[in-house]
Amino acid sequence: MKLFVTGGGGFLGLAIVRQLRGQGHEVVTFSRGNYPALDQLGVTHFRGDLSDYAVLRQAITGCEAVFHVAAKSGICGKYEDYYLANVKGTENVLQACRELGIRNLVFTSSPSVVFHGKDSEGHNESILYPEKYDAYYPQTKAIAEKLVMAANDISLKTVSLRPHLIWGPEDPNFLPRLFQKSKAGKLRILGRSPNRVDCIYVDNAAKAHLQAFAQLLLDPSRVEGKTYFISQDAPIPIAELINQLLATGGFPPVTKYLSPGIARFAGRFLETAYRIFGISAEPAITLFLAKQLSTSHWYDISAARKDFGYEVDVSVEQGMERLQAWIQDLQRSEPGDWQLK
Secondary structure, three states: OEEEEEOOOOHHHHHHHHHHHHOOOEEEEEEOOOOHHHHHOOOEEEEOOOOOHHHHHHHHOOOOEEEEOOOOOOOOOOHHHHHHHHHHHHHHHHHHHHHHOOOEEEEEOOHHHHOOOOOEEEEOOOOOOOOOOOOHHHHHHHHHHHHHHHHOOOOOEEEEEEEOOEEOOOOOOHHHHHHHHHHOOOOOEEOOOOOEEOOEEHHHHHHHHHHHHHHHHHOHHHOOOEEEEEOOOOOEEHHHHHHHHHHHOOOOOOOOEEOHHHHHHHHHHHHHHHHHOOOOOOOOOOHHHHHHHOOOEEEOOHHHHHHHOOOOOOOHHHHHHHHHHHHHHHHHHOOOOHHHO
């Protein structure tokens, strides 16, 4: 098939593109930048912004299905920027599907859309959206997820996935930032509670998207209009996960602690100060991040297992081995402060 992937040059998007190409599909990608890895995979790439409908429609014309992966993530910034990318961008993708007769859409959402700022252990997809959000990313992703689920009908079949804390080789965001903070001595464990969280290795997350898509083609009634949590199904204390990731880069474990109350106060104070003084840089901590790092949040993935056969292919241990091997290859080819690039 000829398939369209938004954000195909990103971390998860590239993994999805690789697996689609491995199955023999023709792939068209749409991102704001240029990515040599996409050229190497033999895909057709369009450069543009999701909020520009004319460019998006031109790129998507002729495709048979869509993987809508692109989004503006992060913990700071202007609401307008998040809204344009995550809400308006999703509206444009849905409009293009309608106008061009595209019948299937897989959407990448996030568990943060149902994060209430407190412990959430073993909940399934029946968990409600919070009344208030502490960051624009989950707020706008929740709006987009609702749009995608509401769009499902006889002419357009949709399904949404919520991968939690994606990690693995080629991560351009979370891992480099983690290494930078470790190098600067700025990492702290918030509180003494285990605070177990879900995570997911990038290839497992990509595989889930392909499985959900296959189910849409085979029997959409099982998944259409629904949203699913996907993860390693192995909740892990967040400090243990962070220390394992640090170890793959040769960094020492985090041993210093900080009170969750102090972290939340600092996050609220810094966000307010940055907003008042018009500071565009990202604060060292935000209220949303402090809540994420000081609570347990892991979810029941049995619905994904039952409805489209999701199973974990790569364990946490195997993933860490692959990540370390990738980092070691980088160290050999790019000696020096490669972690900071």
